[in-house]
Every structure is written in C-alpha cells, then in structure tokens.
Amino acid sequence: MASATHLLTDELDIVIPTIRNLDFLEMWRPFLQPYHLIIVQDGDPSKTIKVPDGFDYELYNRNDINRILGPRSSCISFKDSACRCFGYMVSKKKYIFTIDDDCFVAQDPAGKPVNALEQHIKNLLSPSTPFFFNTLYDPYRDGADFVRGYPFSLREGVPTAVSHGLWLNIPDYDAPTQLVKPLERNTRFVDAVLTIPKGTLFPMCGMNLGFDRDLIGPAMYFGLMGDGQPIGRYDDMWAGWCIKVICDHLGLGVKTGLPYIYHSKASNPFVNLRKEYKGIFWQEEIIPFFQAAVLPKDCTTVQACYVELSKQVKEKLSKVDPYFDKLAEAMVTWIEAWDELNPTGPGAKLANGKAK
Amino acid sequence: MASATHLLTDELDIVIPTIRNLDFLEMWRPFLQPYHLIIVQDGDPSKTIKVPDGFDYELYNRNDINRILGPRSSCISFKDSACRCFGYMVSKKKYIFTIDDDCFVAQDPAGKPVNALEQHIKNLLSPSTPFFFNTLYDPYRDGADFVRGYPFSLREGVPTAVSHGLWLNIPDYDAPTQLVKPLERNTRFVDAVLTIPKGTLFPMCGMNLGFDRDLIGPAMYFGLMGDGQPIGRYDDMWAGWCIKVICDHLGLGVKTGLPYIYHSKASNPFVNLRKEYKGIFWQEEIIPFFQAAVLPKDCTTVQACYVELSKQVKEKLSKVDPYFDKLAEAMVTWIEAWDELNPTGPGAKLANGKAK
Numbered sequence: 086m087a088s089a090t091h092l093l094t095d096e097l098d099i100v101i102p103t104i105r106n107l108d109f110l111e112m113w114r115p116f117l118q119p120y121h122l123i124i125v126q127d128g129d130p131s132k133t134i135k136v137p138d139g140f141d142y143e144l145y146n147r148n149d150i151n152r153i154l155g156p157r158s159s160c161i162s163f164k165d166s167a168c169r170c171f172g173y174m175v176s177k178k179k180y181i182f183t184i185d186d187d188c189f190v191a192q193d194p195a196g197k198p199v200n201a202l203e204q205h206i207k208n209l210l211s212p213s214t215p216f217f218f219n220t221l222y223d224p225y226r227d228g229a230d231f232v233r234g235y236p237f238s239l240r241e242g243v244p245t246a247v248s249h250g251l252w253l254n255i256p257d258y259d260a261p262t263q264l265v266k267p268l269e270r271n272t273r274f275v276d277a278v279l280t281i282p283k284g285t286l287f288p289m290c291g292m293n294l295g296f297d298r299d300l301i302g303p304a305m306y307f308g309l310m311g312d313g314q315p316i317g318r319y320d321d322m323w324a325g326w327c328i329k330v331i332c333d334h335l336g337l338g339v340k341t342g343l344p345y346i347y348h349s350k351a352s353n354p355f356v357n358l359r360k361e362y363k364g365i366f367w368q369e370e371i372i373p374f375f376q377a378a379v380l381p382k383d384c385t386t387v388q389a390c391y392v393e394l395s396k397q398v399k400e401k402l403s404k405v406d407p408y409f410d411k412l413a414e415a416m417v418t419w420i421e422a423w424d425e426l427n428p429t430g431p432g433a434k435l436a437n438g439k440a441k
Numbered sequence: 442m443a444s445a446t447h448l449l450t451d452e453l454d455i456v457i458p459t460i461r462n463l464d465f466l467e468m469w470r471p472f473l474q475p476y477h478l479i480i481v482q483d484g485d486p487s488k489t490i491k492v493p494d495g496f497d498y499e500l501y502n503r504n505d506i507n508r509i510l511g512p513r514s515s516c517i518s519f520k521d522s523a524c525r526c527f528g529y530m531v532s533k534k535k536y537i538f539t540i541d542d543d544c545f546v547a548q549d550p551a552g553k554p555v556n557a558l559e560q561h562i563k564n565l566l567s568p569s570t571p572f573f574f575n576t577l578y579d580p581y582r583d584g585a586d587f588v589r590g591y592p593f594s595l596r597e598g599v600p601t602a603v604s605h606g607l608w609l610n611i612p613d614y615d616a617p618t619q620l621v622k623p624l625e626r627n628t629r630f631v632d633a634v635l636t637i638p639k640g641t642l643f644p645m646c647g648m649n650l651g652f653d654r655d656l657i658g659p660a661m662y663f664g665l666m667g668d669g670q671p672i673g674r675y676d677d678m679w680a681g682w683c684i685k686v687i688c689d690h691l692g693l694g695v696k697t698g699l700p701y702i703y704h705s706k707a708s709n710p711f712v713n714l715r716k717e718y719k720g721i722f723w724q725e726e727i728i729p730f731f732q733a734a735v736l737p738k739d740c741t742t743v744q745a746c747y748v749e750l751s752k753q754v755k756e757k758l759s760k761v762d763p764y765f766d767k768l769a770e771a772m773v774t775w776i777e778a779w780d781e782l783n784p785t786g787p788g789a790k791l792a793n794g795k796a797k
C-alpha cells in the first residue's frame with residue numbers, strides 16, 4: 086500500500102478552504118507535504134495567507150474565482166467553506182482530499198499518528214459493497230473478508246467514489262446538540278470502514294473527505310451558502326445527498342469510517358444556530374425528496390444526473406422556499422463551469438491546462 | 442444499565458442448541474447464571490447432556506419436540522443447529538439470547554471480559570435508526586449522538602427487534618473461504634453498534650444473537666436443515682432474510698456489531714462445503730427474491746407477514762428447487778405451532794403455561 090500511496094502524489098490534490106494562515110499544516114507535514122495543495126481563500130481577498138515552507142500549492146482568492154469563472158462565479162459561495170468546491174473544479178487530478186484548517190493529526194488507540202490521507206487512498210482504491218451488508222465491515226481490509234452468506238456474485242464490489250472520514254474530539258454536531266452538550270467529546274475510535282448501502286442517505290461532513298474526481302467530481306457541488314444566502318453549514322450535507330443519489334444510480338460506492346482526524350475547535354453554537362435554523366426545518370422535506378428521487382436510465386454521466394437532479398430540485402423543492410429555485414439554477418451553472426474548465430473528448434487531456 | 446440488566450432476568454431466556462455437555466457455560470457463569478436456559482438437545486435423545494451445577498434450565502430432546510408438537514414437529518430440523526428455534530417457540534419470555542456451545546467470553550481491547558448478554562440487552566432496549574445513517578454509529582450510546590444533518594423527526598428511532606453480535610478469533614466464513622484462508626482469525630475489535638438500514642439485507646449469524654420475541658419471534662424460524670434436507674448452514678441466513686424484510690415492513694430495527702464472543706472452534710470446511718454447496722448457488726436467487734419482496738399493507742402482524750412471505754417463497758422460489766415448496770409449507774406449519782403454543786387474546790397470558 087505504501088507504494089500505491091506514493092504513486093498517488095501525482096494523482097491527488099488536497100483542497101483547503103481557509104481565511105487564515107495555514108499553521109495547521111505543520112503537524113501534517115510528514116503525511117501531506119508530498120502532495121499538491123489547492124488553497125481556496127475565503128473572505129477578504131487582500132489578506133495574505135501564509136503557507137508553511139516546503140508545501141507545493143496554488144492559491145485562489147475571490148478575485149481569482151471571479152476572473153476565472155466570470156459571471157458563472159455566482160455559483161461559488163462566499164464567506165462559507167462551501168467555496169472549497171471551486172478547488173475541486175480547477176484541479177486536474179483524479180483524486181481529491183479536502184480537509185478543514187482546524188483538523189489535526191489524530192492518534193489511534195496505540196498512540197500512533199493516523200495518516201488520514203493514506204487511509205482515504207486505501208478506501209478509494211478498494212471496492213465498495215453497496216448491495217448487501219457485510220457484518221465484518223470492509224471485506225477488503227487485511228484480516229477481513231466476506232462472511233458466510235454473502236453472495237459470491239457481489240464479492241467483486243463496485244468502484245469507490247467517496248471516502249468519508251470521521252473526527253475525534255469535537256464531534257460534528259448541529260447547533261442545538263452543541264448547545265445541549267457543550268462538553269461532549271468523541272473519544273471512541275471505531276476501527277472500521279464500511280460501505281453505506283444503496284438506497285441509504287447519510288450526513289456527509291466536508292471536514293475530512295476524499296473522493297474520486299473522475300467518478301463523482303461534477304456532483305461534489307457544495308451549493309449556495311454564506312454571504313447573501315439564507316443558510317449556512319448545509320454545504321456538505323447538500324453535496325452528500327446529491328452524490329449518494331447519483332452514486333446509487335451509477336453503481337458507485339460511498340464508504341464511511343476511518344480515517345479519523347482530531348477536530349480541535351468547536352464552532353460557535355449561537356452563530357451556527359443562525360446559519361442552520363432554516364436548514365433544520367428544510368431538511369425534513371429535503372431528505373424525503375432525495376430518498377424518493379429517481380434518475381432516468383438514460384442519465385449515464387455524473388453531469389447528466391446532476392442536471393436532472395437540478396430539475397427535480399426546482400420542481401419539488403421550490404415550494405419549500407424560493408431559495409431552491411436559485412440553488413437549482415446554481416447547480417446548472419456549476420456544471421457549465423465544470424465542463425468549461427474540464428473539457429472532455431479528443432484532445433481534452435492535452436488542452437486541460439491549469440486554470441491559473 | 443445494571444439495574445435494567447438485572448430486571449431482564451425474569452424477561453429473558455437463553456436458548457442453546459447442543460449435542461454435548463455444556464462445559465462452556467463455566468466461563469459464562471458470572472454473566473449467564475442469573476438467567477433461565479432453554480437447552481435444545483440435537484441428535485440422539487437417549488444421550489445425557491450435563492449442565493454445570495447452579496444453572497436453571499429446561500431441556501428438550503427430539504422425543505420432547507415430537508411429543509409437544511405432534512405432526513407439526515416436522516418443521517423443526519434434526520441434526521442441525523436450526524433446531525434451536527424450537528426453544529424460541531416454547532419460551533414465554535419477552536427476550537431471547539441464543540448462543541452456540543463453542544462460543545466463549547471475549548475480551549475487549551483493555552483485556553476486560555465482555556458481558557455479551559448485557560450488550561445485547563442495551564442494544565435491544567435502545568431504539569434503532571433504519572431510515573437514515575448516523576456516521577457516529579449508534580447515537581444512543583454514551584458519548585455519541587446524532588450528527589449534524591440528521592433529521593430531528595427521525596431521532597426518536599424505532600423499536601429494536603434484533604441485536605446481532607459478532608465473533609473474535611474464528612470468523613463466520615463459508616466453506617470456500619475457510620478452505621482458502623484456514624489460518625485467518627478475526628482480531629479486530631470494532632467498538633460499534635449500528636442499525637442496518639431499511640431496505641438492506643445482511644447475513645445474520647445465529648451464533649451470538651439477541652432478539653425481542655414479542656416483536657419478531659414468529660419470524661425467527663431457522664428453516665429445514667440437516668437430516669433429510671438438501672442443505673445445512675443456511676438456517677440463520679434464512680431467518681435473517683425473513684426477519685429483515687418483516688422488520689423493514691413493520692418499522693422495526695435490526696442492529697449489528699457489539700457484543701463480541703470468542704469463537705473457539707472452526708467447523709470442518711469439507712463437511713461444511715457438502716452442507717453449503719446448494720446454498721451457494723441458491724443464495725444468488727434467494728437474495729434478489731428477498732430484496733424485491735414487498736409485503737401488503739394489511740399484513741400488520743409478524744404472523745401475517747410470515748405467512749404472506751411463505752406464499753411468495755412458494756410462488757417464486759419453487760422453480761429454483763422443489764425444496765422451497767417444502768420449506769414454504771414448513772413456514773406455515775411453524776406459524777401454526779407457534780400460535781398453538783403462544784395463544785393470544787383474552788386470558789391468553791394466564792393460559793400460557795410452560796409447554797413442558
């Protein structure tokens with residue numbers, strides 16, 4: 086596996102949304118320095134973000150986003166970590182690992198530092214098993230396998246599109262739970278990776294996330310959040326609902342569990358409540374919408390699936406709030422921008438230079 | 442929790458299928474002695490099974506089963522641990538814990554003996570969350586909760602009907618995997634309990650299993666296996682497919698994960714291959730059948746669901762093998778026998794004496 090990890094240094098970008106100096110990278114140096122970083126600077130573009138010496142990176146601020154996307158930059162959120170998805174769009178690599186700047190290296194129960202990226206790569210390079218549950222969790226891990234009663238026809242699995250990692254210390258709770266349990270810390274290291282079954286939705290957190298850009302990239306849109314929008318902190322949730330419906334439709338896998346990062350800083354629950362409160366109502370209607378969503382058979386690309394989903398959002402969720410009209414349009418704009426920056430077809434690979 | 446565990450001594454039976462003296466209970470004494478045992482003796486009824494002193498038990502051999510059930514005893518397997526389900530039928534308690542006689546007390550990573558029954562009780566007394574995946578696993582455990590993005594309307598959960606425990610040391614592999622990996626041992630202690638999502642089937646192992654008899658008992662039929670049957674080692678799998686479809690229909694939960702037991706003895710893979718090989722073919726058709734099975738809305742009791750399922754088995758699986766005709770009939774016989782031994786309606790509780 087070490088060699089596979091090494092191999093991917095040319096095939097993986099690390100995307101970090103931030104408004105401050107990236108001191109947190111010092112702790113990650115042994116694991117992340119070999120990789121290229123795409124830093125998406127949120128907020129005031131005149132501010133300088135310091136990156137520790139030795140890291141290879143490109144940095145985009147709001148002015149860059151506006152210049153590169155022109156009018157389509159409206160689909161990229163401002164003053165919200167949702168802006169990170171711009172980094173997915175300008176990357177030219179096969180894999181993305183995205184991490185928040187308040188996430189540090191976790192330790193396993195033996196006290197060993199956890200190389201989160203290596204585990205994401207393991208998750209992404211081994212298949213998923215969405216059609217039947219394996220009670221010993223990921224059957225492809227060392228020391229595990231498919232248990233008695235697991236159909237042999239399903240043991241090849243399907244390609245893994247997404248690897249969702251977890252968080253020790255500060256758990257990813259909503260504002261009401263933060264308010265009720267201010268002191269709760271996650272200390273339970275669950276040594277498991279598992280495929281989220283087909284037909285099951287999950288709350289995808291963007292804090293510690295790996296994915297295969299070639300397989301699912303165009304659906305990893307983090308929506309319209311933050312400045313000028315009625316909602317925040319639902320960027321990753323939105324992406325999670327969309328990617329799961331599309332992965333299920335296209336026969337791709339989504340894994341959750343390992344790797345852990347150490348999440349250091351609980352965000353302010355009062356601020357969060359203001360950002361979240363419409364989402365807390367809306368998710369009661371959004372989730373049933375996604376649970377019932379069916380994509381037509383002729384949607385065979387991620388882009389086609391995503392545009393179809395945008396139509397269903399407009400049709401079914403606009404009655405919840407006019408915001409969803411705007412979001413549905415932004416979903417289409419996002420795909421247009423993605424396709425412009427990521428042309429396909431003959432010669433596309435050659436033409437596909439860096440956006441900057 | 443300790444008091445809840447104590448309380449359940451009057452509400453839980455432990456069902457053990459066996460052909461030998463129950464020396465394995467010595468190791469379990471601190472945890473299991475307060476409970477009543479129902480021992481289902483398989484094989485030669487003239488053999489005497491020794492039970493360690495101090496355990497409270499009733500024991501049924503084949504002669505007892507034939508006497509109690511009369512012609513309906515045909516639905517209880519012989520020379521196969523599937524016979525254990527007779528114990529579920531004659532119990533009058535709300536909860537069942539069933540365990541194999543080659544299962545010993547496991548240790549957690551800190552070296553502490555695992556009280557498997559206590560964990561099953563915790564699993565059964567706390568709700569399940571089948572409609573949406575919680576990435577921090579069981580949200581009702583100490584130190585855990587629902588994560589951001591989990592709909593508040595679903596946080597009450599649903600009643601838990603089944604608690605499926607796992608195995609350290611010898612994993613529950615099929616014969617081909619046993620043959621290919623004779624030395625593989627499960628050493629990974631995954632500190633998690635999770636709900637198997639609605640619509641997802643799983644391979645239920647009967648080695649270390651708890652369930653709520655009132656909620657799902659009549660569906661816990663382990664089928665026709667062993668003596669005179671073309672198949673073995675699919676008893677628990679059959680029950681697992683049936684209970685999951687019925688739990689999904691009735692809005693009940695199925696959990697898997699903790700507790701672990703220490704599984705000491707790998708069964709003979711050559712013998713297992715002979716028992717399993719038809720099942721290895723058949724499961725490729727049986728599982729899609731169960732995945733597609735829909736129960737009508739007017740099936741509101743476990744019995745009604747089970748009889749309906751038996752009709753669908755007859756209709757859809759008989760073409761796989763005539764065995765499924767016989768199995769479908771045995772499913773109906775099982776329900777008739779269950780209802781005879783477990784009358785409901787006015788005065789039923791009073792009339793409900795011990796079967797023996």
